[in-house]
Amino acid sequence: MITSCKKPQPTKKPNILFIFVDDLRPELKSFGADYISSPNIDWLAKNGMAFQRHFVNAPSCGPSRYTLLTGQYGLADNDALFNRANKVVQEDKTIDPSMPEWFRTHGYTTISVGKVSHHPGGRGGKDWNDSTKIEIPKGWDKHLMPVAKWEHPRGAMHGLAHGEIRGESGTMDVFQSTEGDDAIFPDGLITNEALTQLNELTTNNEKPFFLAVGLIKPHLPFGAPSTYYDYYAEVKLPPIKHPHKPEARTTWHGSGEFNQYNKWEKNMNTDTIFADEVRRHYAACVSYADAQAGKILAELKRTGADKNTIVVLWGDHGWHLGEYDVWGKHTLFEESLRSPLIIKYPGMKLKGFNTNAVVETLDIFPTLCDLTGVEIPDFAQGVSLKDILVDSKTKGHFAVSYQSNAASIRTETHRMTLHNDGFVELYDHRTIENETKNIADKYPEMVEELKKAIKDKMQ
Structure with a gap:
């Protein structure tokens, strides 16, 4: 009898593909916005589970991404990750590992592309490209941000087509629709780099990978190739719910982030035609981001790695489109705090199910540990969503969010x-x-x- 002396090979842990989308409220067909064209994200929802009542822990980019990437509550300002990084560099032993560092120490190759932490590329300095100032030290094997004509990550973050960079406040148009392919805006470059990294990870890497891709749109300014805007030119938009400024005390604000762009002396709160134009451009940016997500998902499938990859799509917070007379985030209203969350994993039974369980961003870190078989760290303040993924009727829990x-x-x-x-x-x-x-x-x-x-x- 012939026997083999080879030892059985251990099963490779699932890969993780994590798609971040900046300023994306649940303005997707799979989340009830019927007028939106979002076929790729909707496909992911049909093959995964959409968390219809997912709430972020902070209504701003920096602190929201802090909670995701650390699994802990933190400061409420955009420098939360840099403040943590300073302590890490000083070798403060009380600072717990970040999520990418945790997976890296558990055998994963970790790569980020685009806006994953607060700054695209994860660096600080005047133009956000100082390699001595890292937002998440020890986290990524590579943290990449292609800039091309936009010169540096800061330029790409607030850029429009063909390398236009924001200068003085009020000089850059609040929206733009321009002819050209997807690469005339920064997200096209981010996506192309993500495809390159995905190809390399699935060709030459024996370890499981954690690839995080951060898309900038629909963050201000609302710019996308004209093919995406054209779809919405004649679309009838739903009415804005609760469009008036609250009379009582709330966390209302005067849309300062929105108002720092050129609006041609128009007021979206009194000019309904202009308000609808703004909303159409936001929708165009959603469809543009959806197309980039589609390219990444298609490449994952082409490589065959989709069969052993957990896919997460997450919006870092919501966004007001006129509700309560607000255009932007930074409130503690539902519109600022509710954002899309979709999870798909190998062997998933409940494909295409929605859940109305209340969950929060803090839950994602322990969930990924649970799904990969990586130890859930004691310091993670969220709870695993695996039970909900197995049974969509499982109850959720309270979700806490905060400002300063x-x-x-x-x-x-x-x-x-x-x-x-x-x-x-x-x-x-x-x-x-x-x-x-x-x-x-x-x-x-x-x-x-x-x-x-x-x-x-x-x-």
């Missing part, structure tokens, strides 16, 4: 926002008033319960 001056908690039925000075907003999401009618004075026991829940979750 307030914190908010979302339950299945209510949202409460607690300001630092003790003022409370409480809204019932089962009512038509939604977040326009503060009912905090009517439910003091619920308010106290939710105050305690915020404290318990964030301690």
